[in-house]
Amino acid sequence: MSLKFNLSKTEKEFDKLKRRKSGKVSVKDLSGFIKSYLNEAGSDLVYHEPVDFEYEPIGFLPRVENLKVRKWAVEIHSLWKSLSRKVDDRVIENPDLHTILPLKYPMVIPGSRFREVYYWDSYWVIRGLLASKMYESAKSVVYNLISLVDEYGFVLNGARAYYSNRSQPPLLSSMVFEIYKRTNDLSFVKKSLPALLKEHKFWNSGVHEVKIQDSEGCIHSLSRYYAMWNKPRPESFTIDKESALKLLSDSDKQLFYRELASTAESGWDFSTRWMRNQSDLTTLATTSILPVDLNTYILKMELDIATLAKTIGDSLTAEHFSEASEARRTAINSIFWNSEKGQWFDYWLSNNFEEVHKLEAQGQNQISFASNFIPVWIELFNSDDSKMEKVIKSFQSSGLLGAAGIATSLSHSSEQWDFPNGWAPLQHMIVEGLARSGLKEARCMAKDIAVRWIRTNYETYKETGTMHEKYDVEACGKFGGGGEYVPQTGFGWSNGVVLAFLEEFGWPEDLEIGC
C-alpha cells in the first residue's frame, strides 16, 4: 500500500493511535488509520493497453490445427491485455510515497498477489509475447529491467523497493537473445549489452562468487545465491518472524533471515533443496550451496554475451566472454557433473568461510531435483550425445516424471517448490533442451512432456476458468498448492510456456486435448 502523505507525517499519526496496556492497537483504530493514510493496494499501477496486441495476429501458432486448442490459445493470448500495466504518473511524481519502483515502460505482471514485475518470470512472459508477435511489449519488459541494472547494478527480484536487497535467477541475457533472434534489432542489442556486462559482474564478484579447488589443484570460480539482507523479508514480515521463533539468539535469527532472503533470490522459495533437515525450515543453508541451475544460467549469460557482442562487432568482449564460458563449462563438469549417475548435482560447501574451498567427494547433493537436469537447456550440453544418453536414462528413472509433467522434487514437504508441484519454467527449460538434442529419444520425451503439460493446463483452465501459477503433476487437471501463500492465478509464466510449447510442437487436429 502506498502512503497518502509523507513518511514522517504517517509515522506521527500512527504513533498517536491509542494503545492498550499490551501495546496493541484495536482493529477499528487500525482500519481507520489504514483508510486515512494509505492508498488501496495495487493502485500504484494502472491498466495499460499494449500497443502491439491484435486479437489473432498474422502467423499466430501456425501448427495448432485443433480448433478447441486454437480457441483456448487465443484466450491465453488475450490475457496479455489483462496482465499489462504501467506505473501510475503519481508514482513518477512522488516515488517516496510508494514501494513500487518508478519504471518508465509498460510491463506484464504475473497476476493475483504478484502485482509487480518479477525478474525470472519475465523470461517466460517474453517467450509468450514473442509467440504472440508482441515484439514491442517484449522489448519494454527488457528496457525496464535494464533501468534497474542502471540504478542498482543488478536486476531486482521484483520492481519494489523492498526487493532491492536481492536478485533472482539471472535470465536477462536470455531475454535479449530471444528478442534479437526474432527481430534482428541490432540497436536493441547495442542498448542492452552494457547492462548485461554489469549484471555479469554482480554475479561474479563479492558475496556471490565462490572459489573452489578440485583434486588436480585447479581453482574454479562459481556463483551462489546470497541476499544482502539479514532481517525478515518485508513482504512476508510476520511469517518470517514466526518461522524464526524457535531460534534463540539474535545472531542465529539474522543468519536465518539471510538464508530466507537468499532462497527467495534463487526463485525456489521454499524447497527442501536448500534445507539441511527436510522438515525444518530454519535449517535453510542456501548461501552454502553452489547451485547447478544458477551456474547454468550464468554459463548461458556468458555464451549469449559472446554471441551478441560478436553481432555488433565488439570482438574483444566476444572473446573475453567465450573464454569465461569455457572456464565455467570446465567448472560445471568438474564440480556438478556426475558421470555415473548421469546428473548434475548441487554442491554443498562444508563451511562458508574459506577463501578457496577444497572439493570434497561427498559435497554433491545426490537427491533428485528438477534442477539437476537444467543444464540440458544449454546447447553445449544437449548437443553432446554420449552425455545426453546417460542423462535421459537417469531422468527416466529419477521419479520426477509425473502424469502431468516434471515434479520439482520427490519430497512431500508441503513447500511449494517440492512434490507434487510442477512449475512452468522448469518444464520449459528441460523440454526445450531435450527437443534440441540430436537424440530421437530425447526429442520424443520432450514432446511427450509438453503434451502432458499442455493438457493439464487446458483441463484446469476449463475447470477453474483461469491459468495457475503451478500445477500438481500427479494427475492431469489439478493445480498445485503448499508454501506460504494461497495458490495464485493469472499467470504470466504459465501463459508464456503454453504459448511457447504450442509454437514449438503445434497441436494436430485429431489429437485429443482433454485429460
Ligand SMILES: OC[C@H]1O[C@H](O[C@H]2O[C@H](CO)[C@@H](O)[C@H](O)[C@H]2O)[C@H](O)[C@@H](O)[C@@H]1O
Ligand atoms: O511473497 C513471497 C515470495 O513471493 C515471490 O516468490 C514466488 O513468486 C514469484 C512470482 O511469480 C516467483 O518468481 C518465485 O519463484 C516464487 O517463489 C517472490 O519472488 C519472493 O521474493 C517472495 O518472497
